[in-house]
Amino acid sequence: MIKKSLIYILLFTACSVDTDNSVEEIIIETTISSTSSSTTNFTTTTSPSTTITTTTTTTIPKKIFISMDHPSEREDIPSSNEGYGDFIERLPGYEGDSIQNLEIRLAINELPDPFRTILKEEILVVNGCHPYGKVLFKRCVYGVFDPLGYDEDGNYGNDWSLSIWISDRGLQSGQLNDILLHEAAHAYSYLRLRTCKEPGGESYRNLAHRKFGGEENLADIFVYYFGGKWTNYIDLEVLAIDYRRWVGEMIAYCDLYNLEKNT
Numbered sequence: 001m002i003k004k005s006l007i008y009i010l011l012f013t014a015c016s017v018d019t020d021n022s023v024e025e026i027i028i029e030t031t032i033s034s035t036s037s038s039t040t041n042f043t044t045t046t047s048p049s050t051t052i053t054t055t056t057t058t059t060i061p062k063k064i065f066i067s068m069d070h071p072s073e074r075e076d077i078p079s080s081n082e083g084y085g086d087f088i089e090r091l092p093g094y095e096g097d098s099i100q101n102l103e104i105r106l107a108i109n110e111l112p113d114p115f116r117t118i119l120k121e122e123i124l125v126v127n128g129c130h131p132y133g134k135v136l137f138k139r140c141v142y143g144v145f146d147p148l149g150y151d152e153d154g155n156y157g158n159d160w161s162l163s164i165w166i167s168d169r170g171l172q173s174g175q176l177n178d179i180l181l182h183e184a185a186h187a188y189s190y191l192r193l194r195t196c197k198e199p200g201g202e203s204y205r206n207l208a209h210r211k212f213g214g215e216e217n218l219a220d221i222f223v224y225y226f227g228g229k230w231t232n233y234i235d236l237e238v239l240a241i242d243y244r245r246w247v248g249e250m251i252a253y254c255d256l257y258n259l260e261k262n263t
Contacts, residue, residue, distance in 0.1 A: 088126065091160055092152065093134065095168045096127030104166055107176050112226050114192065114255065115184040123187050124163040127171070142170035143179045145186035162187075178223050178230035185222035189215060195261070196254035204250050211246065221247060 088094055104127055108119050119125055129140035132150035149161030164183045170176060193205035212218045212234075220231040224239040225247045 091126060091128060092131040093129035093140075093165070094126065095129060100127045100168070100171060103171060103176065104180075107180050110177065111180065111184055114251070115181070115188055115226075118187055118191060119164065119180075119184055122162060122191060123184075124160055126160065126163055126165045127168070128165055129167050130165040133165070140167040140169055142167060142173060142175075143183045145183045145190070147187075147190050175230040178228040181223045181226055181228050182219045182231070185219035186215065188222070189218060192254055192258060193250070196257045198253075204254055208250065212243075 088096065104125060108116060108125060110116075111119060130144040130146060130150075131152040132146075132154055133144050134140055135152050135154075144163075144165040146163050146165065147161060148156035149158035149163065150156050151158050164180075164187060166176070166179065166183075170179050173179070189205055189208070193208060194203055196204045198204065198207065208218045208221075209215060212221050214233075216233040220234045221239070221243065223229075223231050224234075224236055225244060
């Protein structure tokens, strides 16, 4: 299995793949702090017993990856007839052309719901090298979820808030579908699970973090749940039945919860 490097920033998530490095970074809004990466290996079978082995490694960060659905279907982004192409090309780190953007768009269309709908309607998907990720890692990584729109100086609030970035390196890795699944899972966690609360009042995002060991592990669990295989933080032969049931019930509950909340 190819090893990868991912970066998690509270409201800014980046993923990378390399042959010999993995790292996790946490940035809390305007206060920056770094932690060494924690990689959790889940060894599971379909039998009732599940063994979880945890190891911790600290290595040098490498890259970030970004992609953009072109044209985006977000209402707050101008359409291609209104100069959307110019808008995308002005984004710092944009790497796309018509073929790369089409490849990403086709991959988005193949995502399962609710991820597909979120990326087509609420998320800006960019083919490029995320500006802040490049500063942090000194070069591009495969994927980034950036809810707040960070620039190269770490300032947020820019036009690319609520965006997923897929770099050329991510496209060339041959793992676009699983990279996109992982980043879409971060978007789903941020937009849906964060506001979905169980009857006792705690968000399902918090519940899922406790169950699976944090945001990056949760994103990898979603990759396995939807049939992917290429992950970084957890390594499974198959997603255990109890995990699959728990995730399925969470999605169903939160779909209904958010529907009722918005009506």
